[in-house]
Every structure is written in C-alpha cells, then in structure tokens.
Amino acid sequence: MALLSLLRAPAALPAAPVTARNAIIDIGSNSVRLVVYNGPPRLPSVLFNEKVLAGLGGSLSRTGSIDRKAMAMAATALARFAWLTREMAVPEVRTVATAAVRDASNGSDLIALAAAEGLEVEILPGEAEAIGSGYGVLSAFPDADGIVGDLGGGSLELVRVSGGEVRERASFPLGVLRIAAIREKGKDALARHIAGVLKNSGWAGRGSGLPFYLVGGSWRGLTQWDMHLTRYPLPIVNGYAMSAARIRTLGAMLTTASKQDLKAVPNLSSGRIPTLGDAAALLSEVLSGLGCECTVTSSFGLREGLLYQALDPEARREDPLLAAAREEGRRLSRFEEHGDLLNQWIAPLFADEPADLARLRHAACLLADVGWHANPDFRAERGVEIALHGQWVAIDPAGRALVAQALHTALGGGSDSPAPLPTLARSEMLDTARRWGLAIRLGQRLSGGLGAPLNRTRLERAGRAILLRYAPVDAALYGEAVEKRHRALAAAFGLEAAAGSAVSRSGSG
Template structure:
C-alpha cells in the first residue's frame, strides 16, 4: 500500500493543477521598491492560476529620495525574501523562474550590490528599464481587460509608469520618479508642488494629450484606494478588478482619506495594513495625474507587471484567446463529471437566444462551460454555490454586471428557478438578469435531458417555432423524454411566455 501511495505522489508532483496544463509551473519574483513578491503560476497559458502568492514589505526604496541608496536593513530583508522565494520555487519544481527588479534597484547607487548578492544565491535578477516596466504593466492590463483603450498608470514604490494602450498594443510610455515612497517628501514642500512637478515632467517627456480616455489604475496603493471607495459606496461586489469610478472621485478621496482613522482603514476587507499610510499620497497623485491627462473615468486593474510579463511571452494565437472563457472552461473541466459537455450545451441552447448580442453570448457560453460545477454541493445549496462561483471566482475580462448575469444563470440552472438571486439587482439591469435566468433554465433542461453526456444533445433539438417551444427527439431516443424532462421543458416555456410541445420520434 505504501509503495502504491508513493507512486501516486510521484505522479501527482509532476501534474499541473489544471486539466489544461502548461509546459511546467512558472514563477515571477518581483523585486519592487516597496515589496518583494513571489507568485507561482500553473494551468492554462493564457490565464494561469495562482498556485502560490507571498509578499514581503522590504521597503528597498524607502530612503532612495533622501540618500540615493538602499539602506542596510531593507537590503537584508529583501535578500532574505528573495532567498526564501528561490528555495520555495525549487521545492515546488517550478520549471521557469523569472526574477525582475524595478525602480529601487534600478536607481540606487548600491543596486548592483543587491543584484550581485542575489546572484550568489542562484538568482539571476533582470533589471527592467522604465520603458520595460511600463510596457509590462500595460500588457498586464491588456491580459485582464483585452479591449482596454486608454492610459495605464502603474504606481509603485519608486516610480509611476504611464502607457497608452489601444487595439491590443502598447504605444507611448514614460517612467516618472513619483512612487509612493517619494511622494511624502514632495508634498511636504507645499500643496501645489506635486501638480507643478507632474505638469513639468509630462511636458518634458513630450506626452501627447488625448482627453476623455479611461485611466487604468495599476499598483497596490491605488487598488487599496479603490477598496476604500468600495467600502464608502457600499459596493455589493468585493472584487476590485474592473471597479469603475468617475475621474473626479480621486479629488474627493484625498479629503475623505485624510480624515479617517487608520484603525478603521485597516478593518476594510482586503486592505493591507502596509498600504494604509500611502493612501493619501496615492489619492493626491491620482487626482493630479487624471486632471493633467483629462481622463474620463478610473478603471482598476488587478493585473499588472507580473501578468504582463507572462502575457508578453505568449504566441499571438494564445494571446488572442478570451481569458474569461479559457478560465471558465478550465474550471468547468476540473469540476465536471463529463468532459467537454459545456460546449455541447452551449450549441444546444443557442437557437433559443439567436438575438443575444456578442457580449451576452460570451457570458452565456461561460455559464454553459460552468454548468456542472455544483454537482458535488449539497442539493439544498447548489443554487447559492453556482452564484458564489460566478461572483467571487478570480475571473478577468468580465464586468460587475456581467458577473451578475453569470451568477443569475448558474443560480437558475442549479435550482433557483425564475427568482432573481438576492443582491444581483444592484449590479445588473432587470432585463439582463431576466435574460440570464432564461439561459439558466435552458441549461437546466439540457443537463436533465442528457444526464451530462453528449449523445442525447446531438440527437435532440430545442427550438422556438412561431411562439411554440419544441423539444424534438430522434426515434431512437424517445425514451429520453421522461416526466422530469417534460416538467423542465414546461418551466422554460412558462418563463419564455410561450406554449411547449415534446415531439417524440422526429424524422
């Protein structure tokens, strides 16, 4: 028995945690001005899952503006973190480790010492230029928001990178010495100095003004600021990716943050205590930048440099894949009873929803790919389980309203019926949720008819004919049209507001 378990463990160690494995686990060690972080990835190359994520607030750039150096204590803290991360990667059998350093190591007079000492531990540190950092952050935004068109702003500890993105490409970029660790010294010299410096830096860099573009916020301090705003507005979905704010909100947040007790800020879900001291400065810079750029709105991206580095390395044909659908397929395949069934369901119910717009069709497809994720759950809680997966899983390429539609579809499919799931009306319109409810009932019918396998769906047909919902069965498959199937067909017809007919023995 023990020898068999050992063989199983040996095999498991070499398996990816996804049914669509990469060529091996990959990892990025990101040595920033404020933090040193390790992220280990596994799964589909287009949208890999995070297997492990750890951050150490080393503060390499804490004294950079004052001394031009990395001080001794942060140096040691950063190197200890890098050494631990390298050791963990070896234990996790990571096939590809990329270790990158940004502004603090790039600008510090003793940055080469840090790189040399890391090399002695077996880590090759790649020193990114300001442009490489800007391009990486912009590619990260494009990875998670594929049709993004605007200005990316990546706020780190030592620098601010700006990049213009459109049509899936990165265009103009600049890197400015305006990280959160430098801002207190600038703002201490007067209330208008920051604005004057930003204006001067943009002009010197020759940045071309394009008003009324979205501003995509990248970086831990700006994400923390967005979480604070979500708490203030009581936003019902605790997912920061693609959280949207008016551009004028940054100015308001400066005043609000400066008057809120730090203990209260630390109590905000998802708020790192290390980010709290940077919030006022981060809000001040955001306000100045979007005013100078004349941005139309603020959109938060949970994806940045690390995801961008992975995305850059992909072939164009894989980059073009839809990140939501890739992730939904991988999740569905990992949890389903029968492989490939979601795709068959989508094709089977599609004739009922021929007038869905392209944006709705991709959410409908995602729901079909996830159609079997709740089968292990307690039957009394499957509807809630489906909704929870839709709302809280780590999806990208999806807005809050689209998450609500996905949640409603799975809620109705797993037994929620025609009721609108609690809370979703705060995220999406009644018409959108009703449409999603119909998708869910159609998926529910498909699952019951087929038992989760493919052949029954290839030998039956569901369609609307002149206000009549028709389920037609092949002569060889008449037995499939049982009582429960007919009941679910009737429920779908009632929700559609039409009559129904079960045709047994079609030609």
C-alpha cells in the same frame, strides 16, 4: 430527409489546455513578491502569492541607496521564495527587478544576494516595465482604450493602449515612496511638479476623454477604501470605476481619516496605509494633467503582462473569460466537454442576442456543472458564489450577476434573484439570464451531463413552441423529469413545449 440527418453532428471542441507551472519573483520598490501560476497559458490560476513590504525605494530620495533594513528584509524574502519554488518543483522562475534596484547605488548588492539563492535577476528598464504593465492591462481588458498608470514605489509608468496593443509609453521617477519629499516643499509643489513633468514629456492632455487604468498596490488600496465606504457589494477590485472628482474627495478624506478607519477596510494591507494619502494626491494631479475624467482599476499589471507577452498570437486572441471558465469547468465538472456542447445546444433559442450577451451565456454553460459535488441544498448558492467571486477578467459586475443568475436557476435555485444580483444588473437582463438557466437545466437533465445526448438531439424555437427534437431510437430520453423542465423553459418564453421525432414546425406535436 431522415431525422437523424437533421440533428447536430458532434462538434469540434477546443483542445485541452497545456498546463504548466511557472513563477515570477517581482522585486519592486515597495514590495518583493512571489507568484506561482498553474493552468492554461491564456489565464493561469494563481497557485501561491506572497509579498513582503520591504520598502527598497524608501531611502532613495534621501541617500540614493537601499538602506540596510530594507536590504535585509528583501534578502530574507528572496531566500524564502527561492526555497518555496524549489519545493514546489517550479521548472521556470523569472526574477525581475524594477526602479529601486535599477536606480540604487547599491542595487548590485541585492542582485548578488539573489544570485546566492540561485536566482538570476533581470533588471527591467523603465520602458520594458511600462510595456509589461500595458500588456498586463490588455490581458485583463482586451478592448482597453485608454492610458495605463502603473504606480510602484520608485516609478510611475504611463502607457497608451488601444486596439490590443501597447502604444506610447514612458517611465517617470514618481513612485509613491518619492511623493512625500515633493509634497514637503509646499502646498502646490506636487501639482507644479506633475504639471511640469507631463508638459515636458509631451503627455499633458493626452488622456482627454479616455479612461485611466489603475495598476499598483497603492492605487488598489485606494480602490478598496472606496469600495468599503460605498458598501460595494462585490469584493472584486478589477474593473471598479471611480471618477476624477471622487479621487479628489478621497484625497481630502484621507487627511482626516484615522488608522483605525483604514484598518477596518477588508483586505487592505496595513503596509499600504501610510502611502494612501500620497497615492491619492499623485493620482489627482496625474488625472488633471492628462485630462482623464474616470479611472478603472486593474488587478493585472507587470507580472501578468510578462506572461501575456510570452504567449503566441493565437493564444493572445483567446477570450480570457471563456478560457478561465472552461478550465474551471474542466476541473469541477463531471464531463469535461459538456460546457461547450451545452452552449451549442441551447444557442438556437437565443440566436438574436448580441455578442456580448452570447459570451456571458457561453461562460454560464462552461460553469454549469460546478455545483454537482456540493450538497444539493447548496448547489445554487455555490454557483452564485463562483460567478460573483471567481477570479474572472473581461467581465463587469453586471456580467457577473447575469452568469450568477443563470447558474442559480440552472442549479435548482428557482427564478428568484438572490442578493446582490438586483443591485448589479437590470431586472430585464436578469430575466434573460433566468431563461439561460432554465435552458441549461433542461440540457443537464436530458443528457445526464453526457455529451452524446446533446449531439443527438436539437432544441429550437418555432412558431408558438419550444421544440425538442430527437430520433425515435432516443425516445427514452424524454422522461417525466425532462418534460417538466421543458415546460418550465417554454413557459419562461411565454410559449408551449413540444417534443418528439415528428414535431411540426408550428409546434403541434
């Protein structure tokens, strides 16, 4: 059989994503927010994000209505947001309102103010809000199996998620702006109230052995504070885990923490600080009543859930990490198709890897060219930054570290592990990622970033060698620089390098 017939035929690549700009204006009980999205439907990037802490639900427990100051702040925010979406030429703007507008006696006044700005407000029932929050978590954690808790200013939604679907759900008037009034009734008033609500609704004990997914700005603020206290090396809240015992400790610490201490927390909105104590107290009682022993913070919630619900089934099944990495690669790489081809080209060297590692390797290949336009001395640093700090989901901190290590090595950073990678992933796993990086580096040099050389050559492991096979017509591809990188890759496996149009299966050329 001719060698050319042994080499890979051009592979079918995923279709280029359909990009569309859309926006959601979320009128919540605590904040009014505009988010403008652009990019692939499965995981669009955020083009613009702004919130105003209007506190619409702050007066509900006392008067049953939205007070004048909060109404004015919301009206100003809606006017600005409507203007921005027009100037950004956003073709589709969805405006939704939740508990405060739903429950307030003068909620219709706010709807009229929005209508005057050309915004049609959709009031979400509690169940629809819960479903949206559940699907938001599933968008970020496709394998989530637990209970979602979405804490807003006016309500708390609890949602059971498993198998990629939303199961039981409920909405309770337990928003963070309502908790202070309950706590003022006595030391154990909140504990008794939550226990009674969960028992009467049939939710008591439903979380035994399950994680509790935290959604909502107040609980994200609690997460940010813990990250600050523990000097967590990544500024990424999504996927951050805390135990129920740690939540109780944080609640106790908040009783004595000063505003100065909390203002020192990076990225913590000053408007969230007054609600942290109530948010922590509520969370402790909910965890106790459900029986959950750990929490996982989600940066995705209602808005992302609304986008996810609008997807067709095929798009929902797409891996969100790979979808986002592919789009980032297309945006920053020299040649759009190169990442998927590169992954296919190096895959024979890692055939025994489990699926969870294979998808991280694939993500690294999709991002392999993101540093090409940077100063050569900073390309490796750029790769690490993108892997660690990018807006990725469906990846844990160790996974980010492995992708970062692969990019660091692939982009010329060598085989060392820059901080904080050794604190995020085990050394043996970083060794695996270094081999990914060396294989990527070889493929990049061999192909010059093009797809055709990868389709016409083959990399494989046989006997005591890493073999690079090519047809005689492509012999010029194997230059000095390629040979050097080939040998470095083989050495990382403890093997020899062999190349040519007639290399033997044992590895002797």
